[in-house]
Amino acid sequence: MNKTAxxxxxxxxxxxxxxxxxxxxxxxxxxxxxxxxxxALIDAGERLRSDTEAxxxxxSGRGKAxxxxxxxxxxxxxxxxxxxxxxxxxxxxxxxxxxxxxxNAAQQxxxxxxNVPVPVIAAVHGVxxxxxxxxxxxxxxxxxxxxxxxxVMEIKWGLVPDMAGMVLMRELARTDVVRELSFTxxxxxxxxxxxxxxxxxxxxxPLADALQMAHDIATKSPHAIRAGxxxxxxxxxxSTAEMLLAESVEQKALIGSANQLEAVRANIExxxxxxxxx
Numbered sequence: 001m002n003k004t005a006x007x008x009x010x011x012x013x014x015x016x017x018x019x020x021x022x023x024x025x026x027x028x029x030x031x032x033x034x035x036x037x038x039x040a041l042i043d044a045g046e047r048l049r050s051d052t053e054a055x056x057x058x059x060s061g062r063g064k065a066x067x068x069x070x071x072x073x074x075x076x077x078x079x080x081x082x083x084x085x086x087x088x089x090x091x092x093x094x095x096x097x098x099x100x101x102x103x104n105a106a107q108q109x110x111x112x113x114x115n116v117p118v119p120v121i122a123a124v125h126g127v128x129x130x131x132x133x134x135x136x137x138x139x140x141x142x143x144x145x146x147x148x149x150x151x152v153m154e155i156k157w158g159l160v161p162d163m164a165g166m167v168l169m170r171e172l173a174r175t176d177v178v179r180e181l182s183f184t185x186x187x188x189x190x191x192x193x194x195x196x197x198x199x200x201x202x203x204x205x206p207l208a209d210a211l212q213m214a215h216d217i218a219t220k221s222p223h224a225i226r227a228g229x230x231x232x233x234x235x236x237x238x239s240t241a242e243m244l245l246a247e248s249v250e251q252k253a254l255i256g257s258a259n260q261l262e263a264v265r266a267n268i269e270x271x272x273x274x275x276x277x278x
Contacts, residue, residue: 009040011062017218018055018277020048021211027063032071033131038109041135042100045112052278055222056214057116059139060123060207067132069153095162106131107164110138114233117226119217123210124190124199129153134161137168137198140229141213143206144199148190152178155185171236172197221259221275 004012013021022044024031031037048054061067100108109131113120122139130153136142144150152169154161161169161182169178173196181188193199203209217225227250234246254260259275266273 007036007040007043009037010044012044015215015218017215018053018222019211019214019218020051020054020057021214022057022059024059024061024067027061027065029071030063030065030068030127031061031132032068033109033135034071034073037071038105041109042105042112045108045116048116048118049112054116054118055218055225056118057113057120058123058207058210058214059113059120059135060210061126061132063126065126065132066122066124066128066148067135068127069130069132103164106162110134110164110168113138113140117229118222119214119225119229121210121214123206124148124150125206129187130161131163133198134163134165134168137172138164140232141200141210142198143201143203143210143213144190144193145204145206146190146194146202148193149187150190150193150198151185151187152181153185155183169198219272221254221263221273222277223257223259224254224263227254 001016002014004014009024009026011023011025013023015021024037026032026034026037048057095104095106097104099105100111103111119141120139121141121143122136123143124136125145125148127149128136129149129151133150133152152161152165154165160166166178166182169181177196188196190199190202194202201209231243231246231250235243238246259273262273262275
């Protein structure tokens with residue numbers, strides 16, 4: 001296990017089996033999002049996108065919270081030119097400019113986890129407000145403590161969710177639920193998040209369970225796992241015909257490959273598989 005602070009905002013832990021743990025490391029501010037945290041999250045996603053050794057990723061928050069949302073000091077700079085109502089965001093970045101494909105920089109903080117080729121699991125505890133909730137929603141899976149407090153909080157500040165929240169929420173919950181949370185900004189619990197569809201699983205120890213799941217995923221064929229994520233991502237926008245063909249393309253590439261044959265042999269021989277990487 002190798003712990004590394006690749007930035008002042010995120011601590012990386014890399015396990016020998018390819019599991020990567022990212023921990024938001026701004027506990028004194030409840031891991032609130034400031035420009036440095038924005039940059040660190042985008043950088044983490046970009047690094048993982050080309051990481052051929054990664055098998056699964058866990059993202060969590062240090063201290064008593066996952067992420068309290070936008071740093072209040074950054075928000076207060078709205079009146080000082082850092083953010084204004086003329087279409088500019090943190091540090092004066094034009095929100096209309098698509099700097100990351102379909103997304104701007106703020107949206108990429110959440111959408112970047114979709115571009116990571118392996119499963120990303122968010123371990124959520126304490127609070128996940130506003131942008132912090134949207135970071136978690138960008139993950140493939142969310143394991144949430146029952147007493148976590150969550151909120152689509154942007155309306156409190158006269159804003160709308162703009163870190164891909166509208167895209168991500170509609171995938172998980174009914175539209176009337178998304179509307180109610182967006183219009184009221186009310187705080188809801190992890191238990192309620194599970195019932196709505198925002199939490200994949202409830203756990204008293206979300207980080208421990210997220211890591212256990214990641215280590216389990218790491219025992220599976222890395223080629224099949226990555227193919228599965230490509231298909232699941234594609235299913236959000238592709239037609240039935242396109243998805244049926246995509247399934248066939250991925251399956252044809254897997255059948256008879258070294259890792260697929262190793263999976264068969266390991267099952268027949270009742271042993272742990274020994275998969276090759278990339």
